[in-house]
Amino acid sequence: MEKLGGIFNASSPEMAAMAGLTFYMLAIAIAILAIIVVAVAYIIIRYRKRPGDDGEPRQDFGSIRVEIIWTVVPAIIVAVLFFLTVKTMLAVDPPKGDRKPDIIIIGHQWWWELYYPNSGVLTANEVHLPVGEKWLARLESVDVIHDFWVPELFRKIDLIPGHPNHIWLVAGKPGTFLGACAEFCGAQHANMRIRVIAQTREEFDAWEKEQLRIPKTPTSGEAAKGGKIFLTEACMNCHTVRGTAAAARVGPDLTHLNTRETIGAGVLMNTSENLKKWLSNPQAYKPSSLMPNMKLSDDEVNQIVAYLGALK
């Protein structure tokens, strides 16, 4: 049996607190529901009209004492729940003080831009995070409202233009965790997926070092031709490849695309076959995506794939 994800696989202390509260609430809810269901079932059986019994039952107009009881009991339950709510809220969302963010997550229609201000790493769609460290994320949007949701790790938080938000990011164990945009943000809201790669500090440092490296521009073969196309066709109007003239930030930074697991914010796994498909016609895989079909020939596609693959 495969394991259920989401709240059933809470993988951070914050998420464990939220899941704990949810299960506690669920238990209370099921108990209350059970009382009502049993009462109604009993009534249905016991007080159903019998054939031939045409008289009216005793007319009962109510009782103030009973009303008081069933007002006070729920009030006590609400008080307990509210206490637990505040406790959990403070555990998940303590004040940030004057802490500077460790990562800045910027929502775009329909991908995530990720910036690590301490090191200067700029990447997209895949958050790398050292296990066990408590990071502060700042969340912004350049267009519409998005929502950052990685159900097994973090609380949900909106990315709102003109209203930066902050949340704490902690991963309790290493692994890859899937998430998605949770606020409807237009045609490709469904394919605005995110993954969090939680790794040890050493792995993270190695990754960060790799991301910071400015790749050598290929000078020969297919890759060189691809590089030329990248800079002469429209690619560079939207994308960055560090070490070249391509420096636009409309679409994801492609400098180290070959270190990422997916393309198109989770639409396809990042293999060279898939990258070819994607470049041939992004609209076939992510209709209405802001990346147009560039009408590249097969050769051109192969050359660009070779170029992006050669950036190391």
Next chain:
Amino acid sequence: MSRVPLVPENIEPLPRIGESEGLVTWIGSIDHKQIGIMYVIATLVFFLIGGLEALLMRIQLMQPSNEFLSPEAFNQLFTMHGTTMIFFVVMPFLIGVGVYLVPLMIGARDMAFPRLNALSFWLFVFGGLLLYYSFFTQSGAPEVGWFAYAPLSEKPFSLNKGPTYWALGLLATGIGSIASGLNNIVTILTLRTPGMTLRRVPLFVWMILVTSFLLIFVIPIISAAFAMLLLDRLLGATFFTPASGGSAILYQHFFWGFGHPEVYILILPAFGIISEVIPVFSRKPIYGYEFVAGSTVAIGLLSLAVWAHHMFAVGLGNVVNAYFSLASMLIAIPTGVKVLNWVATMWGGKIRFATPMLFAVTFLIEFVVGGLSGVAIASAPIDWQATDSYFIVAHFHYVLFGGSLFAIFAGVYYWFPKFTGRMLSECLGKWHFWLTLIGFNLTFLVQHLLGLVGMPRRVYTYPDLPYWGIMNLISTIGAIVLAISVIIFVWNVIVSLRHGKAAGDNPWNAWTLEWATTSPPPVYDFELVPPVRGRRPLWDLAHPDVPDEKQLENRRGS
């Protein structure tokens, strides 16, 4: 004592277009019963359209990475489905049934402002046509969701005309709703027959009264927001565009300042229906009348102060979140009081399980499920996982389908004989009931789990993660069962209109005034309004030896 009457006596006769049964009699009508029936028919049409939209969505979501619908089509469908069901089905149905029943229940001849009543109805129809006209524009219907958050609904991000038609349509309907609210309030406060004090009006009337106050308080909020959105879109204003100094969050405050009370506008009249059906079929008076009415007032007031529980993910801060958590949880108390009073009403009764009662009893359970999940998501940390996921979809369908719509079906089977003079078929009614019950729970129960494992709402496709496919398939099968149940319901209505058993004045042996007149009632409603000396005038007539007031007095004395 001389007082200026709030509603002046009619000096001129109200215009009436002949007595023939032609279409023009209906279109020109200002009779509350005809308008009420037109509301019901129009909402049935919108219900079928909105249901079809839902079915198409469920087919698309049947399996991961399905390609039955394009993303644009799917996004249009969920926008139109939500907007239709809320603004053009549940709300106008409840207003329409109110328009039909309130004057009858309080022994009046018509609404206080019959012409305004007709205006409300036609504004609702006009709004619906404006909304649906968007399908025929070049780029189709709006793709912004029923809450049309800015800046997605603003010009740079929604260049199509959809959101403009959407806002205009809802603005028109909203003006009609405000007029209905006013009309109901004045009618209920001024046109009650002698003896019908506010402590004696049927609970349905109480619920309509509270709902009407909510309408006139909150529809202006959203109308203002729609006007601002239209100014932004059409005249280049910047109320909600952060890029040019506006505020995206402001729109959310406006929207939910209206949107949460709206939920109670959709459920309080449904409570009213349940509060009429359960006593009649249990053969007992409502248990704790004052508490059912009083808790409604409490819910109405609280509902105005809880809106930001829809905004727990916006980042308003712990203090704001804590307040809105508490305020929202408090609503559980008066709501729980209601549910327990309904259960207590059945206790010790002699319950007849005709179709209206089947729907009413099931309402109790389904609504409690929706209510309890509602308390859960009132807790901000739980909502930080649940919001904008399928858990929310499940929650509000248990409230609005398991709650409002089950109550509406109870009401349809209960009052159809009064409206038409004929009974709906009990046999088809039971088929309709069981299929609705099974289809509804198949569709929505599993969605709680889908949300908790991480499926966001409003996605036209989803990856093949563990159990996502099978859970969505179950949901889609449920939707197909629901579609069959709706076909049976419509068939029942059509067949029963022609061949249904004659109803007589009071087929359910009920106690409120609408059952004292003929079915359907004459144009002038009553030949003679029975004397009202208690909450159940027809009980008092049938049992002159033990009238309600006397029983109540005995209880107070003992």
